[in-house]
Amino acid sequence: MAKTSKKIVKQTRKRGEEVLLPGNKYIYQSNRITNGRFPQFNTYHIKIFVCLLNQLQEAIQANMAGKNWTQLGLFEEVDNDRLRIGIPLSEIASPQNYKEVIGSFQELRKIDYNIQSPTQKGYILYTGLIESFEAPVKESGKSIIYVNIVKSVARDLIEVDRRDGHPMLFTKYIYEVVMRSSSKYTWKIYTLIASWRSKGGFKITLERFRELLGLEPDEYPNYADLKRRVILPAQKELDHQADCWFECSQGEFEEKKGRKVVGLNFKIITPEFEEVSDMKKNQVVTLLREQLRFKVEDLAALEPIFHGQTDYGLLLGKIFELISYVSENKDSIAHPKKYVTASILKQFA
Numbered sequence: 001m002a003k004t005s006k007k008i009v010k011q012t013r014k015r016g017e018e019v020l021l022p023g024n025k026y027i028y029q030s031n032r033i034t035n036g037r038f039p040q041f042n043t044y045h046i047k048i049f050v051c052l053l054n055q056l057q058e059a060i061q062a063n064m065a066g067k068n069w070t071q072l073g074l075f076e077e078v079d080n081d082r083l084r085i086g087i088p089l090s091e092i093a094s095p096q097n098y099k100e101v102i103g104s105f106q107e108l109r110k111i112d113y114n115i116q117s118p119t120q121k122g123y124i125l126y127t128g129l130i131e132s133f134e135a136p137v138k139e140s141g142k143s144i145i146y147v148n149i150v151k152s153v154a155r156d157l158i159e160v161d162r163r164d165g166h167p168m169l170f171t172k173y174i175y176e177v178v179m180r181s182s183s184k185y186t187w188k189i190y191t192l193i194a195s196w197r198s199k200g201g202f203k204i205t206l207e208r209f210r211e212l213l214g215l216e217p218d219e220y221p222n223y224a225d226l227k228r229r230v231i232l233p234a235q236k237e238l239d240h241q242a243d244c245w246f247e248c249s250q251g252e253f254e255e256k257k258g259r260k261v262v263g264l265n266f267k268i269i270t271p272e273f274e275e276v277s278d279m280k281k282n283q284v285v286t287l288l289r290e291q292l293r294f295k296v297e298d299l300a301a302l303e304p305i306f307h308g309q310t311d312y313g314l315l316l317g318k319i320f321e322l323i324s325y326v327s328e329n330k331d332s333i334a335h336p337k338k339y340v341t342a343s344i345l346k347q348f349a
Helices: 042-054 057-064 094-107 151-158 174-181 186-195 206-213 223-238 273-292 296-300 311-328 336-348
Strands: 008-011 019-022 026-032 082-088 111-114 122-130 130-135 146-152 169-172 201-205 254-258 261-266
Touching: 026 042, 026 057, 026 174, 026 206, 042 057, 042 094, 057 151, 082 130, 082 254, 094 146, 122 151, 122 273, 146 151, 169 174, 169 186, 174 186, 186 206, 186 223, 201 206, 206 223, 206 261, 273 296, 273 336, 311 336
Parallel strands: none
Antiparallel strands: 008 019, 026 169, 082 146, 111 122, 130 146, 201 261, 254 261
16 A cells, blocks of 8 residues: 555544544645546556645645745756656555556656646647656665656646635645545545535536546446446545545435436535534434424434435424424324424435
């Protein structure tokens, strides 16, 4: 396994559960990259790409702060047209896979990716990443690959859009989450949800989702295969392992037209979100116990509604409405708890 920094642990209120945050090294990147397409990239290509972004973080954050990043030492090389960046092999893979990683560096000299043009509105920039690289004759755990990239390519990776003196349209995510992932789709899905984290979620058409993942029409054309081979593995690698994740097992995750899935509804979950949800769940349980005399077995029947995507504000409103209705119609409602349970499950399960 590739070497990563020490994990940090966050304690949540939910059953004393520990959320493992793999580190505190953050990557900042323009949303041009987040929304770019990398159709031919495999897992090693992605890790090499993210390693390069990691080496460029000082320049990226200087750019975001409105400073002149071209004055940094990395850009004061003799060759005015290229940057020489060192990447430790141990960051990408374990020693038995070093030759395969070096092969991936070779492939990246010929593979293009595309992002929104930073200079020409309405255009797409098609570009390669690596011009050349230097690898040791004999690899070891301390080996470093020296990559040469054209400075104009580096500029496209560094510069973040600004408005009124402030950076905008950028994504922040944890480096270690990507570096330990095994699915090539985890990075793209992770950065996509990270870019929407402050909004709490987003909807996306299935066509656009496939486009962002770089999928060809003949790759997982059946949604069930796409979910099994792409979405679920990414969810597993992010769930309680990153600073944000998602849950695709709930019915509202999939938007359908008839029986066909046409869109996805990502509700973004964070450790903080879970703590707030826990408090609201406790409010619901307390209300049901005190106002409707719910017991353990009654609450057990409502377990299907207690999940990460429940709108607890709406649920609390519904319960208050039901309490009032049951009180006003107690003579005609023979089993109030059963009535309330059925009403809640019908709307929220």
